[in-house]
Amino acid sequence: MSSDFNEEKLDKRLEELRYQEAEELAQLLASRHGLPYADLSKSAINTDALRLVSEAEARAANVATFKMIGRKVEMAVLSPNTDKLKSIIADLTNKNLAVNLHLVSESSLKHAWERYKEISQSEKTEAGLIDISNERITEFLGNIKSIPDIKGLIDQETEKTLAHGGISGTLELLVSGALATKASDIHLEPEEEDIRLRYRLDGVLQDITHFDPRIYRQILSRIKLVSGLKLNVKQSAQDGRFSIKAGDKEIEIRTSVIPGAYGESIVMRVLNPDSIQVTFEQLGIEPELFKIFDKEIHKPNGLILLTGPTGSGKTTTLYSFLRAVNSTETKIITIEDPIEYHLKGVNQTQVNKQKDYTFLSGLRAALRQDPDVIMVGEIRDSETAKIAINSALTGHLVFSTLHTNNSAGAIPRLIDLGVNAKIISSALTLSIAQRLVRKLCPDCRQTKDATPDEAKLITEVIASIAKRKPNLKVDFTGQTYVPVGCPKCNMTGFKGRQGVFEAIIMDDTIAKVATENPNERDIILAAIPQGILDMRQDGIVKVVQGVTSLDELGRVVDLTAEVL
Numbered sequence: 001m002s003s004d005f006n007e008e009k010l011d012k013r014l015e016e017l018r019y020q021e022a023e024e025l026a027q028l029l030a031s032r033h034g035l036p037y038a039d040l041s042k043s044a045i046n047t048d049a050l051r052l053v054s055e056a057e058a059r060a061a062n063v064a065t066f067k068m069i070g071r072k073v074e075m076a077v078l079s080p081n082t083d084k085l086k087s088i089i090a091d092l093t094n095k096n097l098a099v100n101l102h103l104v105s106e107s108s109l110k111h112a113w114e115r116y117k118e119i120s121q122s123e124k125t126e127a128g129l130i131d132i133s134n135e136r137i138t139e140f141l142g143n144i145k146s147i148p149d150i151k152g153l154i155d156q157e158t159e160k161t162l163a164h165g166g167i168s169g170t171l172e173l174l175v176s177g178a179l180a181t182k183a184s185d186i187h188l189e190p191e192e193e194d195i196r197l198r199y200r201l202d203g204v205l206q207d208i209t210h211f212d213p214r215i216y217r218q219i220l221s222r223i224k225l226v227s228g229l230k231l232n233v234k235q236s237a238q239d240g241r242f243s244i245k246a247g248d249k250e251i252e253i254r255t256s257v258i259p260g261a262y263g264e265s266i267v268m269r270v271l272n273p274d275s276i277q278v279t280f281e282q283l284g285i286e287p288e289l290f291k292i293f294d295k296e297i298h299k300p301n302g303l304i305l306l307t308g309p310t311g312s313g314k315t316t317t318l319y320s321f322l323r324a325v326n327s328t329e330t331k332i333i334t335i336e337d338p339i340e341y342h343l344k345g346v347n348q349t350q351v352n353k354q355k356d357y358t359f360l361s362g363l364r365a366a367l368r369q370d371p372d373v374i375m376v377g378e379i380r381d382s383e384t385a386k387i388a389i390n391s392a393l394t395g396h397l398v399f400s401t402l403h404t405n406n407s408a409g410a411i412p413r414l415i416d417l418g419v420n421a422k423i424i425s426s427a428l429t430l431s432i433a434q435r436l437v438r439k440l441c442p443d444c445r446q447t448k449d450a451t452p453d454e455a456k457l458i459t460e461v462i463a464s465i466a467k468r469k470p471n472l473k474v475d476f477t478g479q480t481y482v483p484v485g486c487p488k489c490n491m492t493g494f495k496g497r498q499g500v501f502e503a504i505i506m507d508d509t510i511a512k513v514a515t516e517n518p519n520e521r522d523i524i525l526a527a528i529p530q531g532i533l534d535m536r537q538d539g540i541v542k543v544v545q546g547v548t549s550l551d552e553l554g555r556v557v558d559l560t561a562e563v564l
Contacts, residue, residue: 030103038102064112076104144180151209167218190263227255280324284498302429303392334375335362376400382418392427407433408523425511435556441489481546
């Protein structure tokens with residue numbers, strides 16, 4: 001018999017008996033306290049739930065938060081009556097989380113605590129706010145020099161997630177990659193066989209990588225959770241937000257989720273405060289036009305309109321105007337939808353349809369606050385247009401935006417909205433149109449001979465510039481600049497963006513035309529003597545100077561229209 005004796009088997013059997021005894025005791029105590037019993041060695045432990053309580057606090061209080069659905073948190077405890085436990089529950093309750101207790105054994109808790117190893121350095125400190133440590137950002141920024149670097153890191157993180165679980169590191173990497181490349185949007189798009197990741201860099205979407213769809217459900221749930229969206233809603237569009245703390249900066253992320261053929265598609269807008277810190281002087285405005293803008297925005301009253309499609313940089317320009325006129329002597333009120341960036345010293349308000357706070361009601365309320373400057377995010381209807389015009393006539397400087405294709409279109413659009421043409425001529429001081437073009441990377445751009453068609457176009461536009469501004473010399477040598485691509489520009493050939501502008505001043509000639517039910521062409525012809533370049537002319541000057549390429553200008557401005 002002694003030869004059959006196996007000490008290893010005996011130890012294993014004794015361990016099983018101790019485990020069984022501990023679990024039976026936990027079941028008995030659970031019944032005594034009227035709590036459900038749980039065996040965490042047989043339960044899935046959610047790391048998003050686990051990180052609600054730090055490892056140090058969890059071990060000190062003998063607890064583990066192991067499951068989270070919506071705002072309901074399941075917590076494992078060794079004893080339900082300790083002061084440390086009560087403190088943790090109070091803290092979670094203050095964050096609008098409902099806590100359900102489960103009584104467990106000590107080995108169950110140790111099993112849960114082991115999962116803390118999977119949680120990255122960053123901590124989810126509260127619902128909707130993720131802290132990415134300085135070390136984590138520094139690590140990513142040090143490793144990410146180009147788009148291929150992001151792809152490599154995401155591939156590594158995907159393998160780690162598939163092997164060990166835990167999705168937080170992947171989300172941190174997606175956002176850190178966007179910060180490192182200065183991307184404005186992150187697009188996650190489920191396709192038939194995998195998930196496509198794209199960043200919007202300088203206004204244009206760029207493919208980053210494709211990754212395994214097996215981790216996408218976890219990414220989706222994580223993003224929904226921190227954005228305050230409903231996890232169980234899969235067939236309707238949802239919008240939410242969360243914030244990233246990167247060093248000493250708080251960066252807001254706007255989340256949009258919509259259903260698609262292969263699953264829900266996610267777009268995250270990265271509202272990095274650094275990207276809006278463009279001063280009035282840095283907008284890329286032609287010097288003489290800059291003087292006109294500077295003069296008009298410092299007038300005590302009047303209406304200044306910015307026009308252009310979504311993504312044309314109107315918000316950046318408006319904010320630069322507000323910063324230029326902001327002072328201790330000036331009260332500025334804004335009505336925005338939504339507030340994208342916060343400006344120090346400016347009273348910013350946000351449209352809220354549920355509370356009936358619209359551009360119209362907000363503008364009416366703002367006028368009762370004795371403002372000097374009012375910024376209305378957008379003029380969408382007749383009433384808002386009329387009140388904005390009247391505000392400009394009664395001693396206020398009003399900035400706003402209007403959806404038209406060019407600066408000349410603002411006047412017919414206001415007339416369409418029911419504003420009296422004679423009043424427009426008294427209130428409107430300046431109509432501006434703009435687009436954003438990508439700037440050629442100065443480290444890799446190259447010259448090439450223009451094709452006959454390109455040379456003809458550029459020559460015609462330069463001739464029209466000479467009629468408007470005889471003093472402006474534009475030297476075209478028959479060559480243009482083209483993008484190439486290098487590591488410094490993420491191999492795109494472009495680095496940063498600049499505005500292409502045009503404007504029309506409300507002078508006596510324009511005022512006269514405005515009262516005659518004009519179309520855009522009438523106003524454009526009447527504005528030629530003002531000597532202000534239109535967007536195509538301004539863009540061609542930038543093409544000849546090597547700021548951008550002709551193809552890039554053609555992406556945002558119609559180069560085929562009649563040259564006036």
